[in-house]
Amino acid sequence: MSITYLEAIREAQAKALRDDPRVFIYGQDVGAFGGAFKATKNLAKEFPGRVLDAPISEDAMVGAAVGAAIEGMRPIIEMQFADFSTIGFNQIVNQAATLFWRTQVSCPIVVRLPFGGTSGGGPFHSQSIETIYAHYPGLVVMTPATVEDAYAMLLEAVAIDDPVVFCEHKLLYYHLKAEKLPTEALPVGKARIAREGRDLTIVAYSAMVHEARSVKPLDTDTVMASVARTGRLLCVGESWPWGGVTAEVIARVASEGFGLLDAPPMRLNAKDTPVPYHPNLWAAHRPTARSIAANARKLLRS
Amino acid sequence: MLLARLLDEKFATLYRAGKIQGGVFLGRGQEALSVSIGLALHKGDVFAPLIRDAAGRLAFGETVLDAVRTYLGSPLGPMRGRDGNVHRGKPREGYLPMISHLGAMVSVVNGALLAHKFKKISGTVGAACLGDGATSTGSFHEALNQAAVEKLPLVLVVANNQFAYSTPNASQFACAALADKAAGYGIAGHTVDGTDLSACLETVGKAVADARAGHGPQLIVADLLRLCGHGEHDDASYIPAAQKNSPQGRDCLKVAEEKILREQWADKAVLENWRAEAAREIETIVAQVQREPAPDPYEEDWTALSTKNFQEGLE
Numbered sequence: 001m002s003i004t005y006l007e008a009i010r011e012a013q014a015k016a017l018r019d020d021p022r023v024f025i026y027g028q029d030v031g032a033f034g035g036a037f038k039a040t041k042n043l044a045k046e047f048p049g050r051v052l053d054a055p056i057s058e059d060a061m062v063g064a065a066v067g068a069a070i071e072g073m074r075p076i077i078e079m080q081f082a083d084f085s086t087i088g089f090n091q092i093v094n095q096a097a098t099l100f101w102r103t104q105v106s107c108p109i110v111v112r113l114p115f116g117g118t119s120g121g122g123p124f125h126s127q128s129i130e131t132i133y134a135h136y137p138g139l140v141v142m143t144p145a146t147v148e149d150a151y152a153m154l155l156e157a158v159a160i161d162d163p164v165v166f167c168e169h170k171l172l173y174y175h176l177k178a179e180k181l182p183t184e185a186l187p188v189g190k191a192r193i194a195r196e197g198r199d200l201t202i203v204a205y206s207a208m209v210h211e212a213r214s215v216k217p218l219d220t221d222t223v224m225a226s227v228a229r230t231g232r233l234l235c236v237g238e239s240w241p242w243g244g245v246t247a248e249v250i251a252r253v254a255s256e257g258f259g260l261l262d263a264p265p266m267r268l269n270a271k272d273t274p275v276p277y278h279p280n281l282w283a284a285h286r287p288t289a290r291s292i293a294a295n296a297r298k299l300l301r302s
Numbered sequence: 303m304l305l306a307r308l309l310d311e312k313f314a315t316l317y318r319a320g321k322i323q324g325g326v327f328l329g330r331g332q333e334a335l336s337v338s339i340g341l342a343l344h345k346g347d348v349f350a351p352l353i354r355d356a357a358g359r360l361a362f363g364e365t366v367l368d369a370v371r372t373y374l375g376s377p378l379g380p381m382r383g384r385d386g387n388v389h390r391g392k393p394r395e396g397y398l399p400m401i402s403h404l405g406a407m408v409s410v411v412n413g414a415l416l417a418h419k420f421k422k423i424s425g426t427v428g429a430a431c432l433g434d435g436a437t438s439t440g441s442f443h444e445a446l447n448q449a450a451v452e453k454l455p456l457v458l459v460v461a462n463n464q465f466a467y468s469t470p471n472a473s474q475f476a477c478a479a480l481a482d483k484a485a486g487y488g489i490a491g492h493t494v495d496g497t498d499l500s501a502c503l504e505t506v507g508k509a510v511a512d513a514r515a516g517h518g519p520q521l522i523v524a525d526l527l528r529l530c531g532h533g534e535h536d537d538a539s540y541i542p543a544a545q546k547n548s549p550q551g552r553d554c555l556k557v558a559e560e561k562i563l564r565e566q567w568a569d570k571a572v573l574e575n576w577r578a579e580a581a582r583e584i585e586t587i588v589a590q591v592q593r594e595p596a597p598d599p600y601e602e603d604w605t606a607l608s609t610k611n612f613q614e615g616l617e
Contacts, residue, residue: 024420050420055451057444060409064448067348067413070393073420075413090441094401095410097606102385105393106608138606161608189612217612 003181006173008147009039009112011181012154013076017047020074023158024050026061027078027112036080037114037173058088065109066095074158075109082115082167083127096163097138106161110154116169116206116238117286119279126275126282128206128239133165134216134248140164141216142188143206147178149192149213152185160188169206191219193226200296201226203249204236215245220252224260227253231262232299238286241269263302268295303333303499305580306357307555309366312584313373317534321592322373327388329354331529332461334554335494337361338502339429339459342510348414348428350398350407353388354461354528355431362397364390366587376594383597405432405441408458412445415454427455427513434474435466437483446519450487455513457520459506461496463528464550468540481523489519496526497550499558527551 003011016023025040031053034041044051054061058079065075079085085092092111099107117126134141140162144150150168157164186192192213203223205215213219227233233253235246246267253265270286310328317326329336332354340361343349349362359369371379372390381390381399391399396414400407411428418426436442437460449456462480464471477483484491490512494505502524509520527550531538545551562568568576605613 055444055447057409057448059406059441060412060444060448063406063409063441063445064413064416067398067410067415068417068420069413070398070410071414071417071421073417087440090403090406091409094403095406098401099393100608101606102381102389103391103393103399140607140609140612160612162612217614 002177002179003147004174005147005150005168005176006037006039008151008178008181009154009168010041010043012151013040014043014046016074016076016155016158017043017050020158022072022074023076024052024068024073025076025078026052026054026065028054028056028080030054030078035078037170039078039112039114058084059091062088062091062109062111063095065111066091066099066107069107069109070099070105076158077109077111079111079113081125082113082129083124085111085113085129089132092133092139092163092165093136097136099138100162101138107163108158108161110157110164110166112166112168114170114173115167116171117275117282118170119282120277121170121275121282122277123274128167128237128270130165130167130206130215131239131244134245138163139216140188140214141167142214143167143169144213145169145172145206147176148182148185151181153188153213156185156188167206172206186213188214189217189219191222193222197230199230200232200234200300201230202234202236202292202296203246205245206238218245218248218252220249220256223249223253224257227257227260231260233261233265234268234292234296234299235265236268236287236292238270241267241272244269263299266295266299268292303337303357303555303558304576305366305583306333306337306360308577308580309360309369309584310356312588314534316373316588322387323375324386325533325535326373327353327533328530329356331526331554332463332496333357334499334502334558335459335461335496335506335524335526336431338499338506339431339457339510341503342507343427343429346396346423346426348396348398348411348426350400350411350428350430352400352407352431352433352436352461354433354463358431359397363395364397366584367591370584370587370591371594374591375597376591377597377601378594403441404436405439405445408432408442408445408456409448411456412449412452412454415449415456416452419454425514427457427510429457429459429510431459431461433466434460434462434464434471434480435469436460437480438474446487446489446521449519450489453518455516455518457506457509457513457522460521460523462523462525464545465528465532465538465541467532467536479523481521484521487519487521489521490517492520492522494522494524496524497552497554497557499554500561525550526554529553
């Protein structure tokens with residue numbers, strides 16, 4: 001018996017629906033069809049009237065989630081692909097993210113973003129856009145990198161009172177497996193040390209390596225403590241190179257822990273182009289095990 | 303209507319005296335339509351007014367005190383100096399504070415109505431106010447279609463005041479009448495002369511009653527003219543004189559007062575008394591709010607999340 005990252009997301013939603021009558025799911029094709037990736041498979045049947053198909057209207061989907069949240073509901077919005085969330089961007093960053101600041105009424109919505117590259121996805125089904133959401137105040141941005149985290153963090157995303165952008169890497173959907181669902185988890189905002197070491201700190205998130213579980217809040221303390229041990233920092237992300245999570249981590253370490261560094265910190269991101277379609281190009285566009293290892297070796301020699 | 307007009311005029315005076323930070327936006331010429339919406343709504347309904355809805359806001363239950371506190375940035379107001387002018391509301395009371403992006407509030411009203419459905423609350427309606435310019439946005443389209451698909455009791459009120467800032471209708475849309483759009487969404491459409499209070503009360507009242515009775519979303523388009531600039535910084539010199547002098551350019555407040563006198567529901571002295579009373583209330587409240595402390599950045603908690611330990615950047 002094993003469970004995939006995708007099944008964990010489905011199970012977390014089933015549990016949220018079961019445990020909390022305020023929860024409902026709204027998104028394109030999430031009803032009887034079960035979602036483009038089947039993250040809501042059978043949920044419409046198990047929870048009649050609470051898993052609703054939405055028209056192709058990302059703006060109105062998020063707007064409606066905000067209105068329902070104001071009235072005490074806990075909506076989960078499924079974006080079919082993270083890339084399409086740009087249509088709902090205004091409602092996420094201007095409506096949901098500002099509500100609590102402006103009115104002291106919280107906005108407990110979860111926007112699930114299936115994100116990141118898969119072979120053949122191309123420019124509009126592959127984007128990693130956690131950075132742009134993390135830039136805005138008033139949002140929590142989660143990037144679970146394990147099956148256990150996908151489950152536990154999605155439940156926490158539903159439970160907390162703030163809008164959460166929940167980034168699910170599509171590459172992990174079927175590839176990551178665990179023996180069983182977790183019964184306890186690290187708190188959100190706390191990074192995981194995937195492997196202890198003395199030589200080099202590699203900070204990554206989601207499908208890259210497992211460390212930063214939420215990019216906002218970002219667990220600077222854990223990174224800093226690790227850099228204090230290793231003196232070397234490599235930050236890896238699948239998103240584009242201008243600004244972003246890797247830049248943020250390096251900026252924090254450089255400004256708050258400059259003296260801890262024995263070598264200039266290094267960043268590794270995707271290339272500054274749209275995500276290419278052909279697997280040959282795609283494989284060279286983003287950081288890979290090989291490019292990460294090569295950069296790590298380079299950093300160790302510097 | 304009268305209270306809203308005088309309150310707006312007070313804000314304009316304060317603006318000219320440099321007492322208000324940011325813009326001031328008046329509802330001059332739109333009060334008949336606006337007040338009709340506020341009056342048709344009940345407690346438990348949802349209301350998302352726009353920038354020219356001082357009348358509707360007051361009729362829905364907003365106090366002059368909250369309005370003045372928001373315009374003057376008082377920390378005691380509902381927005382506590384964090385947001386200002388027309389961006390005010392009390393979401394828990396169904397009174398939604400607009401963001402600036404036009405059309406964006408409509409789906410929020412839909413969501414509140416959807417929540418009522420989940421909570422088995424029936425007989426409530428939600429009203430959202432827009433101008434002619436907002437009908438060109440994607441949000442307008444998405445939300446109206448969403449309301450239609452979910453058969454929500456949404457009343458979408460479009461004040462067609464002929465100009466979106468300086469852009470005339472001719473550059474905004476090409477259909478013969480905005481209300482014709484209702485057919486495209488499969489919902490009911492209504493048109494009304496926005497300068498005529500009686501007509502507005504009747505049309506808005508009927509649309510709200512229809513929505514309340516379960517007949518689905520209602521689109522109301524009111525024809526009127528904005529009798530001021532977009533904001534008080536704008537002299538509206540682009541509005542042609544002929545249009546100002548047309549029936550569309552009638553002042554709805556004057557029209558209503560004339561009707562009251564004609565029908566002998568009240569005489570001139572009573573009208574004068576109403577005006578004096580409203581003005582006195584406003585002056586008293588403005589004087590009170592002007593004595594209130596300004597927001598203090600050292601008292602501000604600078605937290606945009608209700609989960610405090612997730613807030614970044616705090617010392």
